[in-house]
Amino acid sequence: MSQQPTTENAGSRREDSGRQPPYLYPDYVSTRLRAPEKPLIILPKTLSDTTGPAYGRGPVGELDHDLTRQHAGEPLGERIIVHGRVLDGDGRPVRGNLIEIWQANSAGRYTHQKDQHPAPLDPNFSGAGRCLTDGEGRYRFITVKPGAYPWKNHPNAWRPAHIHLSLFGEAFRSRLITQMYFPGDPLFGQDPIFQSVRDPEAQRRMISTFDLEATEPEWALGYRFDVVLEGRGATPMERA
Amino acid sequence: MGAGYTPSQTIGPFFHDALLDRDRSELVARDHRSATQIRGAIYDGAGEVVTDAMVEIWQANPAGRYDDPEDDRGDLPLDEDFTGFGRSGTETGEFSFVTLKPGPVPGPDGRPQAPHVMVSIFARGLLRRLVTRLYFPDEPDANAADPILSSIEDPALRDTLIARDEGDALRFDVRLQGENQTAFFEL
Numbered sequence: 001m002s003q004q005p006t007t008e009n010a011g012s013r014r015e016d017s018g019r020q021p022p023y024l025y026p027d028y029v030s031t032r033l034r035a036p037e038k039p040l041i042i043l044p045k046t047l048s049d050t051t052g053p054a055y056g057r058g059p060v061g062e063l064d065h066d067l068t069r070q071h072a073g074e075p076l077g078e079r080i081i082v083h084g085r086v087l088d089g090d091g092r093p094v095r096g097n098l099i100e101i102w103q104a105n106s107a108g109r110y111t112h113q114k115d116q117h118p119a120p121l122d123p124n125f126s127g128a129g130r131c132l133t134d135g136e137g138r139y140r141f142i143t144v145k146p147g148a149y150p151w152k153n154h155p156n157a158w159r160p161a162h163i164h165l166s167l168f169g170e171a172f173r174s175r176l177i178t179q180m181y182f183p184g185d186p187l188f189g190q191d192p193i194f195q196s197v198r199d200p201e202a203q204r205r206m207i208s209t210f211d212l213e214a215t216e217p218e219w220a221l222g223y224r225f226d227v228v229l230e231g232r233g234a235t236p237m238e239r240a
Numbered sequence: 241m242g243a244g245y246t247p248s249q250t251i252g253p254f255f256h257d258a259l260l261d262r263d264r265s266e267l268v269a270r271d272h273r274s275a276t277q278i279r280g281a282i283y284d285g286a287g288e289v290v291t292d293a294m295v296e297i298w299q300a301n302p303a304g305r306y307d308d309p310e311d312d313r314g315d316l317p318l319d320e321d322f323t324g325f326g327r328s329g330t331e332t333g334e335f336s337f338v339t340l341k342p343g344p345v346p347g348p349d350g351r352p353q354a355p356h357v358m359v360s361i362f363a364r365g366l367l368r369r370l371v372t373r374l375y376f377p378d379e380p381d382a383n384a385a386d387p388i389l390s391s392i393e394d395p396a397l398r399d400t401l402i403a404r405d406e407g408d409a410l411r412f413d414v415r416l417q418g419e420n421q422t423a424f425f426e427l
Contacts, residue, residue: 020247021367028250030365033285034416040426041392043371044348048358049427051308053298053325089245102258110254114292128258164252166259171310172298172358173427175369179249196367197247205246227246232310 018198027192029153045173050232052171060098065131067103067143075125077106077144079220082180082208085137086167088231093137094174100130100166101141108147108161117149142220148187160187160194169229180225181207248369251362253292256329260294264327267297267339274302277409278374279336282361285417293363295335297326297374299356304343341376347387354382354389356401361414371425374412375402397423 023035063069086094104110107119111126133139146161162179188194197203214222282290300306305316307324328335347353361370375383392398400422403410414422
C-alpha cells in the first residue's frame with residue numbers, strides 16, 4: 001500500500017508476461033498512432049481505484065440478455081447460448097455485476113453506420129445486450145453466432161467470429177473490455193488483435209468452449225465463457 | 241486458484257449502440273448550482289482528433305467520499321443522486337461531462353490526495369484501456385502536495401494532468417503520443 005509511484009519502461013509488467021496485450025502491436029495498424037510512447041506511471045493503490053462504480057444498479061430489462069427477441073421476428077443464424085461465471089483472481093464470484101455485449105450478425109455485419117462490409121443487415125438483429133451476474137457470478141445470454149468479417153488492417157484481413165464483452169468488476173482497477181472467440185477458429189493465426197496476446201494460455205482464456213450440457217435440444221448450442229477480473233486487493237505479484 | 245486474468249481486447253469501432261445508448265455523461269443536472277462541465281478532445285500521434293473513443297470517469301463526491309461500500313468512512317456524507325460514474329463518446333470530436341468537483345481523498349501513507357477524477361479511455365487501436373487522472377486548476381497547493389502528481393519528475397508531463405479553466409468549462413485534452421503526450425498510469 002505504501003509504495004511510491006515509479007515509472008517503468010514502455011512495456012509494463014503486464015505486457016512483458018504476454019498475458020495482456022501491449023499498447024503498441026504494429027501488426028494491428030491502429031495501435032501505431034494511438035499507443036502511448038512515454039513510460040507508464042505506476043499508480044499506488046488508493047481508494048480511487050480500489051472502489052468502483054456499482055454500475056449493476058442501472059436498470060436491466062427482462063429481455064436485455066436475449067438478443068433474439070428484440071424485434072418482431074427472429075434473427076437469421078445459428079442460435080446460441082453464451083454463459084459462464086465472472087470471478088476474481090481468488091476464484092470468488094463477482095455478484096450483481098453488469099455485463100454489456102455487442103456483436104456482428106450471423107453474416108458478419110454490425111448495425112453501425114461505419115460498418116461498410118457488403119453483407120446483409122438483419123432487421124431482426126441489433127446485436128447489443130446486457131445482463132447482471134447472479135449470486136454465484138453466473139450470467140447467460142441468448143444470441144446468434146456472429147459471422148467473421150473482413151477489415152482493412154492488411155490485405156485479405158478477416159476478424160475471427162467474436163462477441164465483445166464489457167465488465168466492471170468490483171473496483172475501478174477491475175474494469176475490462178474483451179472479446180470472446182469461438183473454439184477452433186481458423187482465423188486466429190492471422191488476426192493481430194487475437195495475436196497481440198502472446199501467451200498461449202492467455203489466448204485460450206479468450207476462447208469459449210463448446211458446452212453440450214448447456215446446449216438445449218432442438219433449440220440452441222451452448223458455449224461457456226468464464227471471465228476472471230482483478231479484485232480490489234490484487235497485488236502486482238498476483239498479476240505477474 | 242492460479243487462474244490467470246482474462247486478457248483485454250480493443251473496444252473496436254462498433255460499440256456505440258451497446259454502450260452509449262443511454263446518456264451517462266451528466267452526473268448531475270446541468271442547472272445544479274455546483275455543476276462543473278468537463279470537456280476535451282483526444283489527439284492521436286498524427287494530431288488527428290479521435291472520434292471513435294469512449295471515455296469513462298470515476299470520482300468521489302464533493303465531500304471526498306466514493307459511492308462504494310469499500311469506502312466505509314461513515315462520517316462523510318453520501319449523496320444518493322450522485323454515483324460518481326460517467327461515460328461519454330467522442331463522436332463530436334470531444335467528450336463531455338457535467339459533474340461536481342470531488343473533495344480530497346486519502347492517498348498512500350495516509351497523505352491526502354488532491355481532488356481528482358479517474359479517467360479511462362477505450363478506443364479502436366487501444367488493446368487495453370488507457371488510465372489517466374484529471375486534476376483541478378484551482379487547487380495549486382493541494383496539487384503541489386499530491387503524492388501522485390509530485391512523483392512525476394517532469395513538470396511538463398505533470399501538467400498534462402491538470403485541466404484548464406475555460407470559464408464555462410474545464411478543458412482536459414488528451415494526447416496519446418508525442419512531445420506533449422498525456423501522462424498515463426499502470427494500475
